[in-house]
Amino acid sequence: MSRAFSLILFVLAVVLIGMLIGYATLPGEWYASLNKPSFTPPNWIFAPVWTVLYISIAIAGWRCWVRDRNSTAMKLWFVQMSLNFLWSPVFFGAQQPGMALVVVIAALAAVLTFIAAAWNSDRLAAVLFLPYAAWTAFATALTAGVVYMN
Incomplete structure (x- = not known):
């Protein structure tokens, strides 16, 4: 498989x-009824932000994959990706903000x-994760705020 093809994948x-x-x-009536922190952004911002972040996350993961599929960084990439993908089903699907806080x-x-x-080993992959770390910290504060206020 070519490098370009694996990156696209x-x-x-x-x-x-x-x-x-x-x-x-999707956030529904349940989410709309929750008390939220004053710094909660409008719902429309999440899709574009996550799209950009997911592209950066994917590029970082791909870089680790082509360098060493069995590296600690690659294993951590899969762990964080699993946790990332788990948050929405726990928060919105199961309507469990407390458990979602543990996940985030x-x-x-x-x-x-x-x-x-x-x-x-790959400074660019690490740097690509910096905005994601900031957004995840922000998401942690938002989730904690929802837990505290409800």
């Missing part, structure tokens, strides 16, 4: 899985650990 897989989970767990804290830890693991 990574990007398509991450973006499409993220989109499918997003569409399957674990996801943030996995993202930060990925950055640390990739920093020396």
